[in-house]
Amino acid sequence: MSASYRQFCPVAMAAEVLESRWTLLIVRELCLGSKHFNDIRKGVPKMSPTLLSKRLKELEWHGILNRVGSPRGSRKLSMFLRRQEMSFSKLSMRLAAGVRDG
Template structure:
C-alpha cells in the first residue's frame, strides 16, 4: 500500500516536498532561520500552532536531517539547523519575497496577529539609534480585547525584551493605533510619518524616540521587496 505521505515519485522536487510541504513546516523553519532555538520561543513565532503539532514537526525535521536537537544551557533542549537546514535559507526567504512581491496586500492584512507582529518587531528592533539608557516603548491597539491590547518593548544594554504585561518601568514612548496600521508599517506598505499624518498612529512621549522610530523600529526582512501586479 502506498504511503499517504508520499507522492510516489522518484523526483527531487517530490522528495523535498514530502519533507517541507506539510502544514506549518516552512514557518517553523522561518523561525529557526531567524535564530530561534528553544521550543517555547518557537511557539511564540507560530502562536496558532498547537504544542503537540510543533513537537511532531520538529521530530519529523530531525528524522529528515534538517534539525539537530541537543541539550543547551541548563540542560534545556535546543533545536538548531543542520547544514542541510541552513541550505534552506534562500528557499524559505524566497517564499517570503515572492509573497511580498505578488500576494495582494489587502489579503495579507486580513491575517493579523499582535503576538506575532510584536515578536517579530522585538527581534528586528535596532537599538543603535536609541539612547544608551533603558527605554520602554508601549504599543496600544485599542480595537483588540483588553488582554491583547497592550505590549511593551524594553530595550536595555542592547537587549530587547517583549512583555505582554506591564513590566513596571516608566514608559518613554506610547504608540497607539490599529493593528492593521502598525502591520502596514512593519511590512513596508506605509511609513510611520504617513500613518501619523493620516491620524492612524499616535506617538506620545519622548520626542527624540518618536522622531527616530522609523530607524530603530527596523522592518520585516521582506519589507524592502517591491510589490508587483500580475
Template sequence: MRYEQHCPIALAAEVVGEPWTLLIIRELLHGSTTLTDVARGVPSMSGGLLTKRLRKLETAGLVTLQPPERPRSAELTEAGRELSAVVETLGAWGARWLPPPRHGDLDPALLLRDIARGIDRSALPANAVAVHFRFAESPGPRWWWLVLSRTVAAPTVHDPRLPQAMRIDCTLGALARSGSVTRTGWKRCGRRPS
C-alpha cells in the first residue's frame, strides 16, 4: 500500500505495515534464520506470501536473503535489527492495552515456542531435562514438553524421555497470563493465528 505522503511514519508503514510483516520481523529478531523456522512462528501464513514479504523487506534493505539453497535463509540487516525497539514497544503496548486472548485464540505450540525463546540457555544444565505441560483444555494436543539444556530450548508434543524437571498442570490462558511482558513479549505472542 502506498500512502503517497512525505511523512516518515507513512513511508515506514508502507514497508512494515502490511499483514504478517512485523511478525516475520519478530521471528527474525528472535533468532529464526531459515524460512522453515520463520514459517513455524507464523503457521497460518502461506509459503508464497512469506517469500513475497521477505522479498519486499529485502528490496527495502531490511533483510538479506541467501541464495535458494536448502534450507533457504534470511537475515536482518542493521536497518532491520533497529526495528527491535519498535517490535518490543508494540508488544508492550498490546500487552498493556489490548484484552487478553480468548481461549480459542491460544496455540500451545506458539505459546511454548515463545516461552522457550525467552529462556537464558546459559543458566540451564548441560544435560537435557524436560518440563512437562499438561493443559486442562487445549485446541491441540494437551500434553507438551519443553526440552531444555545449554544447547536447546524447544517445545515438542513427543515425550522426549528425559529426566523431568517439573510438571505443570494448567490451562493455556493461565499460562499466557502468568508471564510478565519481557523483552521477547511472549505473554501476547502465543495467540493462535486468525
C-alpha cells in the first residue's frame, strides 16, 4: 500500500483500503453477485490468484468482506460485502453509470 493519509477521516481511511490496485474491481465483482474465489477471478482475469487471495484477506481484515464456510463442511467459502458496504455498492454503480454516460 502507498503512503497513508494519516487521518481519522472516514473517507481518507476508506481511500487507503480501496486505493490498492485491483481492490475496487474485486468490490465490483462482489457487488455484481460473485461469491466464490473463482467467480471473482473470472471477473478480474489478469489478476494473479495469489494477489486476489491477498486482497480478499485485506478486505476481510478491514471489515468490508465476510467469509462464510459451506454448511456441509466443504472447504468452499462464500464471500459477501457487509451490509454497510452495500450502500457503497449503489454509489459505485451510479458513478460507473455516470462515467459511461459522459
